[in-house]
Amino acid sequence: MDIRVSAYSTATWVIRQHEPQVGIHIIRDGCVAISAERADHRETVLYLEGRGVIMNLEDWVLARPTYSLSARTLTESTIIFIGKDDLRRLFTEDPAISRLMTAHLARRMEVIRRRHIAHLTTNVKSRLVSAFRELLEATGQHQSREAHFESPITRQLLADIVGAAPESISRAMTEIETETLIIRNPSRISIPDVPRFIHYSNKAAYETAPDRPSRNQDRTTPYELLEQQ
Known part of the structure; x- marks a missing residue:
């Protein structure tokens, strides 16, 4: 099974936009900057992600041939990689993983929506x-x-x-x-x-991601569930 845990130093590329999409990447610890390439080929950081986040789940779900965004470590980070064929097998074999990642994707879409609104209104x-x-x-x-x-x-x-x-x-x-x-x-x-x-x-006009569960709460992250397999 193609599941790898890798340590990345600061300012290291994890994913590059337009490269072949071969699986998903989960942040086990650390901080990663998600970016996109502009028309002038300069990378623009869109947002930051931390522990427990699946960085490119949308690309896998939509069966995109290439990654739609790039990811670069902002701190030393540990990243779990799961190949797309093995991920498909895990979805089939364990409904809990399917439900968890579907919920994760829904939260991600809501975070993006709220960020977009905030950029226009605050x-x-x-x-x-x-x-x-x-x-x-x-x-x-x-x-x-x-x-x-x-x-x-x-x-x-x-x-x-x-x-x-x-x-x-x-x-x-x-x-x-x-x-x-x-x-x-x-x-x-x-x-x-x-x-x-x-x-x-x-007290500010908005919070970046108010829909995220508090990190004080006991919740299972995708990589924790996978480690139980």
Whole structure:
């Protein structure tokens, strides 16, 4: 059976857009940036994903011949790969896997819908706050007292995620810094009080992914169910 667990260092490509679609990739731990190629061939980061997320399930379900998006690690990450033929066999043999991945796909579609609405209806500052909330969850620091993000959390990366010009990101970052929600220095960005930041983000115009179950809840992720097989 073609199931592999691989460790990836920071800034390593896991999936490349337009390459042959050969299976699915599940994030066991770490943070991954999902991106798309623009007309000028520059990669634009669309959003971040963390533990338990299946990055390219839509491509497999729709039987696309190639991957529709790219994925690159933002931190050291562990990724589970399942070949598409073996995945089809698992779907047939275990209805629980089929139900779990169908539910996962439905949540993913709702997350994408809400992100699209937010990009059209909220200001840059609100979207930036939500991007940092997403980053906290994707890196597993949402339950910490304080959080630190090393490079490559750049202004351009944040601009891509938020959907704004780098200059607008700088202005919004200054506003957030003034409220002491974040602290910047040349090598990293820090959130000195994570509970306060989360409370602030909950009061913002929207949350990046309010439909996701709380990570405090006991829920089975796709890779955990597969490990039971």
